[in-house]
Amino acid sequence: MDDMLVPPYFPAAIRKPAMTVQELSPNLPYACWEGAFTDSELDRIEAHGDALAHDKATLFGRDISEEYSEIRITRTAWIKPSPQTKWIYDRMQSVVRTLNDRVWQFDISGFSEDFQYTIYQGSEGGHYDWHVDQGDLAKRRKLSMSLQMSDPSSYDGCDLQFHAANHIDTAPRSRGAVIAFPSYVLHRVTPITRGIRKSIVVWTTGPKFR
Amino acid sequence: MSQEPASLFDVKSGPFAIGQALRVCFWKNAFTPKEVDAIVAYGDGLEPMRAEIAGRKDNTDHMRITRVAWMERKPGIEWLFARLEQMVLQINAQFYNYDLFGLVESFQYTVYEGAEGGHYGWHVDVGEKNYEPRKISLSLQLSDPSGYEGGDLILQAGDGELRAEKSRGALIAFPSFVLHRVVPVTWGTRKSLVIWVAGPEFR
Numbered sequence: 001m002d003d004m005l006v007p008p009y010f011p012a013a014i015r016k017p018a019m020t021v022q023e024l025s026p027n028l029p030y031a032c033w034e035g036a037f038t039d040s041e042l043d044r045i046e047a048h049g050d051a052l053a054h055d056k057a058t059l060f061g062r063d064i065s066e067e068y069s070e071i072r073i074t075r076t077a078w079i080k081p082s083p084q085t086k087w088i089y090d091r092m093q094s095v096v097r098t099l100n101d102r103v104w105q106f107d108i109s110g111f112s113e114d115f116q117y118t119i120y121q122g123s124e125g126g127h128y129d130w131h132v133d134q135g136d137l138a139k140r141r142k143l144s145m146s147l148q149m150s151d152p153s154s155y156d157g158c159d160l161q162f163h164a165a166n167h168i169d170t171a172p173r174s175r176g177a178v179i180a181f182p183s184y185v186l187h188r189v190t191p192i193t194r195g196i197r198k199s200i201v202v203w204t205t206g207p208k209f210r
Numbered sequence: 211m212s213q214e215p216a217s218l219f220d221v222k223s224g225p226f227a228i229g230q231a232l233r234v235c236f237w238k239n240a241f242t243p244k245e246v247d248a249i250v251a252y253g254d255g256l257e258p259m260r261a262e263i264a265g266r267k268d269n270t271d272h273m274r275i276t277r278v279a280w281m282e283r284k285p286g287i288e289w290l291f292a293r294l295e296q297m298v299l300q301i302n303a304q305f306y307n308y309d310l311f312g313l314v315e316s317f318q319y320t321v322y323e324g325a326e327g328g329h330y331g332w333h334v335d336v337g338e339k340n341y342e343p344r345k346i347s348l349s350l351q352l353s354d355p356s357g358y359e360g361g362d363l364i365l366q367a368g369d370g371e372l373r374a375e376k377s378r379g380a381l382i383a384f385p386s387f388v389l390h391r392v393v394p395v396t397w398g399t400r401k402s403l404v405i406w407v408a409g410p411e412f413r
Contacts, residue, residue, distance in 0.1 A: 029337075107413050132368035135231040163366070163389055166273055166331035182412075184232060184387050186366055209412045210309045 029164035030171060030181040031103045036095045037176040042149055045079075045088055046198065049117035049149075052077035072128045074189075079115040079200070088115070092178075092202055096145060099180045100204075106142050106182075112205030120158050120192045120199075127191040130163060133183035133203060140205045141183040147200040148177045155195030162187050184209075225297075225383070227305050231368025232388050235301055240381035241293075241350065250352050250401060252287050253279060253319035261320070274330045276392075281317040281403070290317075298346065298407050301383050306346060308385075314342045314408035322361050322392060322400040329394035332366075335386035335406060342408035344386040350403040351380045358398030365390045387412075 037045070081089055089111070100106055120126030133144045146160055152173035160171040160179060163186045171179040181187065183203065225237035241249070256279035263270045283291050291313060302308055322328030335347045349363055355376040363374035363382060366389040374382045384390070386406065 105411070105413060130366070132231045134368065163332065164334050164337075164387075166333060166391075182387070184368075184385070186368065186389050208307065210307060 028169060029162045029185045030169070030179050031099050032172050032177055032179045033095060033099060034172055034174050034177045036178040037091065037147060039176065041091070042176055045200065046149055048085065048088075049077060049079060049198065049200075052079070052117060073120075073124055073126045074128055075119040075121065075126070077117045079117050081114070085115075092145070092147075092200075095178050096143065096180065096202070096204055099145075099178070100143060103180075104143065104182065106206060106209075108142055108204045108206040110205060112141060112203050116201040118199050118201055120155075120189065120197045122155065122157075122192045122194045122196065125191050125193075126158070126189075126197070128189040130186055130188045132186055140208060141203045142206045142209065143180055143204045144183045144187075145200075145202040145204075146171070146179045147202070148173060148175055148179070149198035149200060150196065151175050155197045156193045157190050158192035158197040159190045160187065160199075161190060225301050225304060225381070228367075228372065232385060233305050234365050234367050234372055234374075234388065235305055235383040236375040237297070237301070237381040237383070238375060238377055239379050240297065241379040243379065246352055246379050249287075249290060249350075249403060253281060253352070253401065253403070256281060256319060258321065272331070273333075275322075275326055275328050276330055277321040277323065277328070279319040281319050283313075283316070294348070294405055297381065298348070298383075298405075302346065302407075305383075306385065308345045308409055308412075310345055310407050310409040311342060312408065313405065315344075315406050318404040320402050320404055322358075322395040322402075324358060324360070324395040324397040324399060327394045327396075328361070328392075328400070330392040332389055332391045334389055343411045344406040345409040345412070346407040347384055347386045347388075347390075348405040348407070349374070349382045350405070351376060351378055351382070352401040352403060353399065354378045358400045359396045360393050361395040361398075361400035362393045363390060363402075364393060 079085055079088065092115070093111075096108070100108055133141045152175070159173070162169040162171070162181065225235045227233040227235050258277045258279045261274055261276040261278040263274055281287060295313060298310070298313070302310060335344045355378070362376065365372040365374060365384055367384070
């Protein structure tokens with residue numbers, strides 16, 4: 001079997017000591033698990049993601065023309081479930097479960113969409129303005145997750161930020177960190193001014209919030 | 211990125227929702243001028259205090275300057291609680307379908323004074339642990355828009371800022387996790403009634 005395909009899976013019990021989940025507080029609309037993925041795992045995901053065809057992102061099915069480029073400039077590809085990517089799905093599932101159990105206890109039935117491999121490029125000022133992950137076409141998204149794929153020193157700007165108070169919260173940038181938040185929380189990615197930032201964006205689904 | 215003022219919508223009666231992502235509900239003429247008069251008379255008779263921000267002991271004037279009084283469920287104002295219960299049920303059935311306990315908290319009678327720059331910065335109504343979880347927030351406009359300047363309730367419902375209906379007697383409802391603020395009143399006085407509907411935590 002190709003070494004690339006071996007699931008680099010670590011039981012939760014082994015990973016636990018290294019885990020730091022920031023508890024949800026009135027001033028923190030997200031939870032973060034720094035080091036949720038290891039460098040070697042990230043290298044494998046990156047190799048897979050970079051080999052995919054990348055399109056300019058759309059907004060809920062609308063092509064991004066001039067009209068929408070003010071809102072979003074991102075290159076995206078889709079990591080579909082397959083024997084080769086199953087380990088990524090499995091690992092992400094255990095991360096999501098842990099964060100959800102600790103913080104929100106939402107009813108979650110699974111991943112609603114393929115994982116989105118997103119690339120923000122300094123040369124094109126990649127960004128994504130304030131938005132929420134819910135809407136007519138995304139009604140059942142409940143928890144959104146972002147996996148930081150790039151070393152923070154390799155790019156400037158491109159912060160994932162949240163607006164749930166009179167101030168703005170900026171998510172940790174460390175490579176391998178997973179940031180989770182309810183899909184109704186207002187968030188953005190600030191313009192990238194240098195380098196390239198890669199991330200994986202994941203949505204989970206379940207019964208409508210009630 | 212402001213949307214058109216909602217008052218341009220030709221809605222004769224009943225609640226309607228606006229916003230693609232997170233639904234905000236406007237209900238024009240939810241209360242008659244006579245009813246609003248009665249609410250204001252009752253509210254003005256309550257003991258006013260300066261609003262504090264939960265959990266904060268420091269000076270929060272940059273965040274909020276509001277006079278508030280708490281309107282408890284008592285015989286003299288029971289009709290208002292009963293009416294709002296019915297309205298919340300209708301709004302919830304039509305737009306949200308959340309699990310709710312009911313009107314657990316007292317209503318907040320809020321007064322924004324132009325003379326002191328009354329305002330309330332961006333915030334959400336969820337997250338505090340010292341009361342039942344808030345699920346739906348409502349604001350009832352008690353002042354004629356010609357009686358003040360500024361004081362707009364602005365909601366960030368995911369696809370741009372939304373300016374709430376200002377007409378006297380209008381009721382605005384939104385999920386309590388929606389980011390919102392009241393811009394400074396620059397002249398006159400804006401009165402409103404704030405209502406929170408409690409329920410089990412979102413799941």
